[in-house]
Amino acid sequence: MKRKSGLLLTRSVVLFLIFLLGFGSSALAANYEYTGYITNDTGGPLKFLWYSKGTDDNPRGLGAQTGHLYHGEMLELPEDISAGEQISFKAKSVGSTIQGTLVFEMANSELVWIYFHVPDINRRHSQSRNIEISIQNSGNHSVAQYRIRPSTNRVTFLSYNTHLFKESLVGDFSSSHVWDDSKRREAIVQSIWDLDPDVVALQEVWGNSMKDWFINQLKTTYPYHYAPHAMQTLKISNGLVLLSKFRLENTGNHLFSTLNGTAQNDLTKYLDVFTVGDDWWSEKGYLTANIIFFETLGLSFKSRIGVSHTSTQVELADFSNIGEFVNGTLDGSSHWRLVSVPTNPPIQIAVEWGHDEPFDGATPAFLMGDLNTHISHYDAMNDVFESRNAYDVWEELNGEVTYTNVEFEKAYTVYDAENSLVQIYDPKSNGPDRIDYVYLKQGDNSDVINVEPKSIQVDQTHFKYGDSLVDQSDHWPLVATFELNVEASAAPAKIIEYSYSNTADHNWKKISFGDTVEIEPEAALYRNLVVFSAMQTYEGIDTAGLRIKSLDETGFNVMVEEEISLDEETTHNDETIGYLALLEGKILNNRGVQVGEAGRLQGDHEWRTFTGLTKNYVNPVLVAMMNSTKGLEPAHIRLRNVNANSFEYKVEEWDYLDGVHHMEDISFIVLEAGVHNLDHGVTLQAKTKSMKLSFNEVNFDAPFQQPPVVFSQSQTLNGKDPVVTRQMDISYQGLQVKLQEEENKNQDHNRENVGIIAVGGTYSSITR
Structure with missing residues (x-):
């Protein structure tokens, strides 16, 4: 500025x-x-x-x-x-x-x-x-x-069985229960506000109108929700409500196939007949959704979430082959579905949960809810989860829970005998038990995205009536906090497009990608789209560089930016420009060996050191470019101390300015010097050459089939004056490159080591 x-x-x-x-x-x-x-x-x-x-x-x-x-x-x-x-x-x-x-x-x-x-x-x-x-x-x-910009990468989940409300009761209900519904639902909302979790999973909100009421009450805090209404006129819904501060997508409502009086799953050839008890009136099952955490940060965290309330009374005629089903030999499918397989009392076994297409197991997955499995039958259920690499978060953090150990005092989620709401509609004297759970399954790419459970507790503090007249539910909620760790550089980079079929001058121009970029819809994380663009010709001799703004999945805006140290004129002839667009991550050759990486940084006019390179390079070649225009004064990226696993960078304004610049988004690409053949016929070459202000001939180590797209940048700070590079005469064998200072000084500059990166190939979906 x-x-x-x-x-x-x-x-x-x-x-x-x-x-x-x-x-x-x-x-x-x-x-x-x-x-x-x-x-x-x-x-x-x-x-x-x-x-x-x-x-x-x-x-x-x-x-x-x-x-x-x-x-x-x-x-x-x-x-x-x-x-x-x-x-x-x-x-x-x-x-x-x-x-x-x-x-x-x-x-x-x-x-x-x-x-x-x-x-x-x-x-x-x-x-x-x-x-x-x-x-x-x-x-x-x-x-x-x-x-x-969250100050933490932690998220908190609340799983809470609210207990049935009056509109879902079968038969008569007392006046006290009618009175209670109105008050306790308001208390539940207030308790959620007080606790302030990021994701709320409610169970036993059966009626359509009651679901809508909770959504409307909480929508200012939880603008994203999924709570499907009943699908059959003679039944109530699944009772499930999912509320989130983060965006939900690919939602699904899955019914238990055993709740229609006949079994309709892979168990039928081993088991005789299911007869259904109290749950005939519901559409019990489970909800699934993708949840996009921290989407506004550019690097988002995608996960899978499931919410369930399993059935309570199902009798099984033949239980002899359940072992084969539990150990996975019966079901060869890669999908999970919650299937009711009870004895007396019932056991609910999670068999196919969390791997809905098209995600192929890449996403971490959470399952939470009232699974109606008592401690005495926990092992049978847990064995199935563990066989699918999912684990009980409570036992992971706190150890085994039994009826007699001290951990049980902290872990039980129901206590009928001491619950005043239970005594209103169905008096019971049952003691405490643990029937609510949170399970976690890491994704297949846990080196890229990892979920670390930090805490889980039964909340017996917030979820009571303030006047203590009656409990808010017959359950206490589970509150679990997780730390979401994303390592984008561990994921392979993906070249989207490269081209030099466009021109640009001193006016902003929209460059559209051949197709709208779908930023890894099949993966667990949204990686940054990074773009590099450079003039491939030397039609205008005034000192200039390219600036980019408005980068998104459709393309970007670009202009030729001149500096005005000598005069105020900034008109520039049309130049042929090239660009490379890719998703950040490791760059692998066609043998799967890492040869480079691309990523996103932020920086301003202060020198910063980046130490996050994912390997030690022998002869690294680096190009970095601003992908934003938050500071309006002419500027570019300057590098120094490009080393095996780190480099220094800053936004460099021209000397006639004050040198102070706003924070910008910066893309970088690092390659090991040499020739690298990638998948799909793409070839990358990288090398360095020492030069000054006159054009130097640079030959490629191996000729391209056609002239490639070339990017160049000084790797050193031997001359203190600001400097950019200019290119011309690009052919399949090489090009001409030189340094260029601002016009008022463009007479001499110390010799700098300039890095050159070229991309070419025959991949038909990549344009030139």
Whole structure:
């Protein structure tokens, strides 16, 4: 950026941001777009109106149809707000006032980094969030786009059997039970708010209207949900509700095949007849969904989740061959499905859970719910889970649970004899037992994505009535916290497309990929899409480089960016440009040997050291490029100390500027020097050559079939003046490369070691 006395915000932008962030729900902040309008109709202090709009993925969100209007407090503020200044704010909507404190870490009219602290009245506890906001001014309107940056990679699950409500009771029900339903469901919602888990799995919410009630009450905190209604008119639903702060996709509702009075699964040739008891009236089964954690971070964590409430009374005529079924020899399928295989009392065995197509076992999978398996029959159920490499999270963290050991006192989830709600509708004297579970199965690529259970407990604190008149349910909920660890560099990179069939000049131009990039829909994680682009010709001689912005799965915008140290003219002739787009990760040759890697960084004008390379390279060649344009001044990436497993980098502005630059997204690719043949006919070559400001001939170590796409960059800092590289005369045998300083200095430069990376091949789906 150009020299300025400080990082400042205009009053209108600051006031807009103050009231834009006034609504304190973290869930809304993660999933909603807020649009604000600045008005000054009265000539007095500025007045701000803004509304929230549900996203396409969540059309039922707050204000999705007509929008909700919020009035920000009208404050007199200084003309400018300096970075680091703290400002109190307040926003009013119908029936509530939200207030808190903003801290401006870095600010100007283009980019704002803000920390804010909001005491959330609805959920009665405080929330702190780190928000990135990009301000785009358009006439009298300002639009903010932002993302939550979680301070932790931990997520918390709540699994809770709420117990049946009045609308699902068969026969008469007491007046006290009718009264109880209205009150206890509100208490359950308040308890969920107080605990604030990330994912909520409810069981025994049988009625369609009751499911809808919970969804509507909790949608501002949990905008994503899956709670299918009953499919048959003479039955109630499965009783399952899945609520999430994170996006859900590929949801599925699976019925138990044994609940229709006949067995309809692989057991039929070994077992005689199933007769069903109390569960004939339900559509019991299990829900599945993909859940996308931390999607706004660019590198998302995809997992599979299952929620179930298994049946309670099923009699089995022949149980002689269950061992063959348990050990897996009966079922050759790779899929899991929950199948009821009880004795007396019943055992519910999870046989096919978590591997729904098209994910092929890549995703970690969670299963939780009331599995109705008492401790005395636990081993039979658990053996089946373990045979599928899934484990009981409680025993993993806390050890074995028996009726007599001390762990049982912490692990039981039901105690009929001491539960006041049980005594209202079906008095029982049963002692405590453990029938609720959380199971975890790591994905097949656990070196890339790993789930580490950190804690699990039975919550006997929050989930009671506040006035102690009656318990909220006949169960206590399980609360489990997991740490999600993603190592993107452990996954193989995937070349999407390379091309030099485009041209660019000093105007922004959209470059569209041949096909919209599907970022690993079959994998457990969304990796960053990284792009490198360079001029392949030398049609304009003024010092210049390429800049990229608006990178997404459809393509990116690019322009030739000149510096203006000598004059203000920035017009540039058309240049042929090349680009390479790939998903970050290890680069493997056609023998499966790692020869390089690609990834995503962030950086500004300060030197930073990256030590995360996944192997020690003998002769590494590196190219790095900004994939964003958050700072508007001409700039490029400068490298130094490119070593076996690390390198240093920064955003380098030209000398006529002040050298201070905003944080940018940066893509990098590292290759071992040499010729590397990849799958699908793709060839990569990498080498280095020492050069100065005049063009140097560089020959490829092996000729390409056609002229490749070439990228080059200085690997050293022997000359302190800013420098880029320029290329021309690219052929299948080589090219010409030189260094280029800003026009006002472009006379001499110390010799630098320049890295050259070329990509070519015959793969038909890759364009040139």
